[in-house]
Amino acid sequence: MVxxxxxxxxxxxxxxxxxxxxxxxxxxxxxxxxSAQKALDISxxxxxxxxxxxxxxxxxxxxxxxxxxxxxxxxxxxxxxLLGFAGASALGGAAVNAETLFAARALQGVFGALLAxxxxxxxxxxxxxAKERAKAFxxxxxxxxxxxxxxxxAGGVLTEYADWRWCLLVNIPIAILAFAAAVPLVRExxxxxxxxxxxxxxxxxxxxxxxxxxxxxKAATDGWxxxxxxxxxxxxxxxxxxxxxxxxxxxxxxxxxxVLFDRNRGASYLVSILLGAGMLGMxxxxxxxxxxxxxxxxxxxxxxxxxFSGGIIAAAIVASRLLPRTGPKVLMSIxxxxxxxxMVWLTRLDLDSSYAVxxxxxxxxxxxxxxxxxxxxxxxxxxxxxxxxxxxxxxMVNTTQQVGGSLGTALLNTIFTTxxxxxxxxxxxxxxxxxxxxxQLMQAHAAIHGYNVxxxxxxxxxxxxTLGVIVLVRNTKDRTAAGAEDHVPVHIG
Numbered sequence: 001m002v003x004x005x006x007x008x009x010x011x012x013x014x015x016x017x018x019x020x021x022x023x024x025x026x027x028x029x030x031x032x033x034x035s036a037q038k039a040l041d042i043s044x045x046x047x048x049x050x051x052x053x054x055x056x057x058x059x060x061x062x063x064x065x066x067x068x069x070x071x072x073x074x075x076x077x078x079x080x081x082l083l084g085f086a087g088a089s090a091l092g093g094a095a096v097n098a099e100t101l102f103a104a105r106a107l108q109g110v111f112g113a114l115l116a117x118x119x120x121x122x123x124x125x126x127x128x129x130a131k132e133r134a135k136a137f138x139x140x141x142x143x144x145x146x147x148x149x150x151x152x153x154a155g156g157v158l159t160e161y162a163d164w165r166w167c168l169l170v171n172i173p174i175a176i177l178a179f180a181a182a183v184p185l186v187r188e189x190x191x192x193x194x195x196x197x198x199x200x201x202x203x204x205x206x207x208x209x210x211x212x213x214x215x216x217x218k219a220a221t222d223g224w225x226x227x228x229x230x231x232x233x234x235x236x237x238x239x240x241x242x243x244x245x246x247x248x249x250x251x252x253x254x255x256x257x258x259v260l261f262d263r264n265r266g267a268s269y270l271v272s273i274l275l276g277a278g279m280l281g282m283x284x285x286x287x288x289x290x291x292x293x294x295x296x297x298x299x300x301x302x303x304x305x306x307x308f309s310g311g312i313i314a315a316a317i318v319a320s321r322l323l324p325r326t327g328p329k330v331l332m333s334i335x336x337x338x339x340x341x342x343m344v345w346l347t348r349l350d351l352d353s354s355y356a357v358x359x360x361x362x363x364x365x366x367x368x369x370x371x372x373x374x375x376x377x378x379x380x381x382x383x384x385x386x387x388x389x390x391x392x393x394x395x396m397v398n399t400t401q402q403v404g405g406s407l408g409t410a411l412l413n414t415i416f417t418t419x420x421x422x423x424x425x426x427x428x429x430x431x432x433x434x435x436x437x438x439x440q441l442m443q444a445h446a447a448i449h450g451y452n453v454x455x456x457x458x459x460x461x462x463x464x465x466t467l468g469v470i471v472l473v474r475n476t477k478d479r480t481a482a483g484a485e486d487h488v489p490v491h492i493g
């Protein structure tokens with residue numbers, strides 16, 4: 001048996017910083033979008049690619065990145081991911097046109113797909129004692145959950161007091177420092193035995209995910225019944241079905257179906273998709289509500305998310321301590337109920353709602369609920385998995401979150417747009433009688449109606465995720481806590 005790494009907590013600090021950088025980049029540019037769009041003369045139709053170019057390549061390549069980490073070496077892929085991410089960030093920060101920025105964001109996704117699964121699988125093989133692993137997952141869960149909100153805060157600060165380009169350039173010193181610290185602190189590990197790559201599987205699943213995300217993205221602009229949307233979604237179904245057929249038959253699968261069809265692990269992936277989709281309801285529309293309805297600045301809007309960040313980190317610490325004793329089901333169920341209730345609370349927002357009464361209670365409940373879910377969900381997804389599959393299992397955690405977030409963005413934005421259009425159509429005559437002031441007031445009420453409908457849809461997604469936990473997850477405390485015994489010996493370099 002391999003002895004514990006005496007520098008494992010220092011290694012965790014380095015891994016956590018790198019993971020934070022990846023998570024931040026999913027949201028840090030959101031508040032900077034108007035500035036970047038204006039600076040590079042990006043059209044309204046194309047500005048979405050600043051976000052989706054990243055999520056498409058990140059989500060689409062995570063499975064392959066997980067296998068590369070398993071076979072080529074987790075530390076090696078971690079280091080390559082750090083340097084590549086820094087280079088892509090430099091390219092984006094120096095972009096002089098839209099195409100360069102889109103390409104840079106896509107490259108960030110590529111190297112993030114190497115970095116993220118390597119980071120999580122390094123934690124899996126570094127912490128072999130049950131209580132220590134629970135604490136390590138607590139740190140990782142807090143980073144993964146709170147990073148999105150921290151990104152919104154950082155984006156507001158950098159955009160208002162520096163320049164939108166620093167939302168990308170800030171990654172360079174972080175990546176370089178993490179690289180320098182990781183070289184001496186992080187141990188190398190890799191899977192033993194069969195280490196052949198499943199190139200056809202990688203192509204099929206990546207193309208299928210890209211088609212699925214792009215299809216839902218087009219639905220937000222072209223409608224669900226448009227030929228373009230239906231064609232992309234149909235292509236996604238065919239490609240993903242072909243991927244599953246191929247994985248069941250090939251001798252060297254990219255995603256062994258034993259990883260996917262384990263009951264608890266499969267439940268954690270399903271919950272991850274639904275939570276990713278539902279949470280976007282708060283981040284996406286609350287940002288618009290704060291800036292457009294309440295008239296807050298980018299900086300003030302970012303600060304408004306600080307209670308969410310603090311709450312999710314505090315809850316992750318609590319969850320990591322309770323997990324070995326309670327098992328995953330109790331914590332995830334309580335967290336899901338809290339998150340759903342918080343989203344229902346947001347459906348009551350109107351033009352005159354205050355932050356202290358209408359928003360803050362929801363932020364606190366949502367953050368604590370998500371913290372209680374993220375830690376056991378990450379642990380559940382990896383407990384009992386053989387070392388040979390640790391990278392691909394960890395990649396599925398990130399993949400499901402990214403796919404869920406991307407699909408949620410398209411779904412909820414389409415619901416919002418439809419609700420606003422329907423409200424305007426139903427009140428156009430009334431607004432006409434009020435003149436210009438009446439038209440403006442109607443538009444404001446239409447936006448509020450759209451937010452409320454979108455928050456309702458988000459609440460439904462979170463409720464379904466909670467029901468999935470209650471019905472599907474087995475509360476096997478020993479299995480969650482004793483993941484180390486389920487891993488085969490690893491090669492430490």
